[in-house]
Amino acid sequence: MGKVLIETIYIEKKIKDHPRTKSILSKFKKARHIEIDRYGEVFNKRNQNFRIQKSNPALILAHKNDGFVLPAPEGFGIGASKNYYFSHMYNCIYDCRYCFLQGMYSSANYVVFVNFEDFDNEIQKIIKLNYNTKITFFSGYDCDSLALENVTGFAKHIIPLFKKHSEVDIEFRTKSIQINPFSSITPQENFIIAYSLMPDLISKSLDNKTPSILKRINAMSLLASKGWKIGLRFDPLIHGKNWKCLYEELIDIVFKSIPRESIHSVSFGPLRFPKQMFKDIFKLYPDEPLFSGPLSRNKGIVSYNNEIEEEMTFFCQTLTAKYINESQIFKCLA
Amino acid sequence: MIKEIFKENDFSVRWVIALKEEAEIIITQFKMSLLSQTSVFPIFKNFDGSHWLILSGIGRHNAAAATLYLYEKSNAPRWTSWINIGIAGCGKGNYGDLCLVDKIINNSNSEKTYPDTMKRSILTRMELLTTDFPITDYNSKELIDMEGSAFYDMASKIASRELIGLFKVISDGPSNDIKKLNKSNISDLIKSNISNINTVISYYELLSLREKKIINKPELFFEISNQWHFTVSQKHQLDSLVRRINTFGIKKDIKCLLKDCKNSKSVISVLNKQIESHEVEWGRF
Numbered sequence: 001m002g003k004v005l006i007e008t009i010y011i012e013k014k015i016k017d018h019p020r021t022k023s024i025l026s027k028f029k030k031a032r033h034i035e036i037d038r039y040g041e042v043f044n045k046r047n048q049n050f051r052i053q054k055s056n057p058a059l060i061l062a063h064k065n066d067g068f069v070l071p072a073p074e075g076f077g078i079g080a081s082k083n084y085y086f087s088h089m090y091n092c093i094y095d096c097r098y099c100f101l102q103g104m105y106s107s108a109n110y111v112v113f114v115n116f117e118d119f120d121n122e123i124q125k126i127i128k129l130n131y132n133t134k135i136t137f138f139s140g141y142d143c144d145s146l147a148l149e150n151v152t153g154f155a156k157h158i159i160p161l162f163k164k165h166s167e168v169d170i171e172f173r174t175k176s177i178q179i180n181p182f183s184s185i186t187p188q189e190n191f192i193i194a195y196s197l198m199p200d201l202i203s204k205s206l207d208n209k210t211p212s213i214l215k216r217i218n219a220m221s222l223l224a225s226k227g228w229k230i231g232l233r234f235d236p237l238i239h240g241k242n243w244k245c246l247y248e249e250l251i252d253i254v255f256k257s258i259p260r261e262s263i264h265s266v267s268f269g270p271l272r273f274p275k276q277m278f279k280d281i282f283k284l285y286p287d288e289p290l291f292s293g294p295l296s297r298n299k300g301i302v303s304y305n306n307e308i309e310e311e312m313t314f315f316c317q318t319l320t321a322k323y324i325n326e327s328q329i330f331k332c333l334a
Numbered sequence: 335m336i337k338e339i340f341k342e343n344d345f346s347v348r349w350v351i352a353l354k355e356e357a358e359i360i361i362t363q364f365k366m367s368l369l370s371q372t373s374v375f376p377i378f379k380n381f382d383g384s385h386w387l388i389l390s391g392i393g394r395h396n397a398a399a400a401t402l403y404l405y406e407k408s409n410a411p412r413w414t415s416w417i418n419i420g421i422a423g424c425g426k427g428n429y430g431d432l433c434l435v436d437k438i439i440n441n442s443n444s445e446k447t448y449p450d451t452m453k454r455s456i457l458t459r460m461e462l463l464t465t466d467f468p469i470t471d472y473n474s475k476e477l478i479d480m481e482g483s484a485f486y487d488m489a490s491k492i493a494s495r496e497l498i499g500l501f502k503v504i505s506d507g508p509s510n511d512i513k514k515l516n517k518s519n520i521s522d523l524i525k526s527n528i529s530n531i532n533t534v535i536s537y538y539e540l541l542s543l544r545e546k547k548i549i550n551k552p553e554l555f556f557e558i559s560n561q562w563h564f565t566v567s568q569k570h571q572l573d574s575l576v577r578r579i580n581t582f583g584i585k586k587d588i589k590c591l592l593k594d595c596k597n598s599k600s601v602i603s604v605l606n607k608q609i610e611s612h613e614v615e616w617g618r619f
Contacts, residue, residue: 007453007454010448010543031457032436033447034436034461036448037446041446041448042448045490045495046441047493047494047495048494048496049494049495049496049497049545050494051548052450052494052541052545053450055453056453056454068458077588086484099588118584201615201617202616203615205616205619227536239613239614240613240614240615240616241613241614241615241616243613246616257550271438281572282577284548284610285580286574287548287577287580288581289581289582289614289616289618290614291538291578291581292578292579292581292609292612292614293583293609293612293613293614294590294609294610294611294612294613295609296606296609296610305610311407313417
């Protein structure tokens, strides 16, 4: 992770003396601290310009009151009968043009909830309630799981809980090469470190501020060599000239770099935006090449047409099936 | 009245300033002249209409009313940057320093707001307390003024918060008696900061310019919509299609494609087909 520049940190009064708050603040010595009552005073205000904020977001340290763990949207999962997600953070240090976070919040500032222990309690409750059911938890739905790990230490905090509960799976989905939390511990069978991937040529245009595809592959390869299970997330699938060659090349290099026994699962997800979200994102970046592609509206969703979606998924699935068992391949529709 | 000449890339800046003495140097610097002797608040603007300035007078009600008045009178576009600058008392900081405001407390109802500030600035950032009466007990307070909160509340209704800036020059405090303030030293306080003010304004001009480039409809949109009759809803569709096609299409080619279109519906259909068959060339970007 490159150095994250934070000029302003808003701090909820309630957690200003929290040890985690103090630890985070100590990492940004030059930042100005502004005390607030609730994070919504800054984060949820109307008339914010997401695009301008994104060029230099502030950090908001807050206390989360509820909604620590939520059921994952339908179609989001890798085989378990129940899927849940939790987000210790809202927004992301990366700036990927297809990301739903651009249209999700009116602010581009990062909110970090410091009361990690409340996440622990809620996760444990759900595990207890779902005794004997195969469940998967996803960390980092409203953010990247690891991108700000140097600052938050959330992964490091949550790892012991899932080590203790080996009966449930936990996926850390990321584009970050910040793999420290996993390099110093013994690999766990129930952990999946999942990387979002797309052909390098496309990623260079759409994945702003992220580690390159090659760096991600290297990080996965390193994790695999240590014994960690890897998830490959070709999500979203992006259409364009020579897409077949580009995906073929990507899948080939990925499977050459990571031993198949290290791969937990592979999933493919189409590019889809709810109508209003697309409208909001398009308004922010009308000159974005992604939106000049063959996207159309159908039943309130903006996406490539069925034919393209099916063709892309089928093509990539077929290629992947050469390397791994089909039962490890999933379609993500959330 | 001189006919307005708007350049292609004009930014838009609106100033709301309480006192004439605070505004003098800015009016001179940006070559603004009085628009009318008879308006409710005196309004100044420069030759190309990119800078407008209103003298609000003292107090919250005046600041709010003047901001709205300027918005209407100047027909301020969505990409306008809104600036409030003036003197302020201060419990800390140095006499004469220009400060950026990043938190405002309205003394009358204790409501707090958090303006965004210029990025990577070397200027000191402070909290501002807006009161309805002069305060001389500076103890534990940062900046104190009589307009800021009302200006911000109104400006944030008509513009993006990131396009609003509040700047205060420290004029009085525990060791600088407010009673010593007069027209001349108020004017001098702002004048002595003109270089910093120019830097700050360049930032807001640039923000405004960038916003305009994104918000403004492409030229091709107007060329097409002038040639055929479009309903309001079709115009929205056309705007979106033209922006999308603009990324990859060459204007001349698009016009050529449309030359046989009989009506707006066929124009939209042709443009849609172009998008549907377009394969993005990722290496180009």
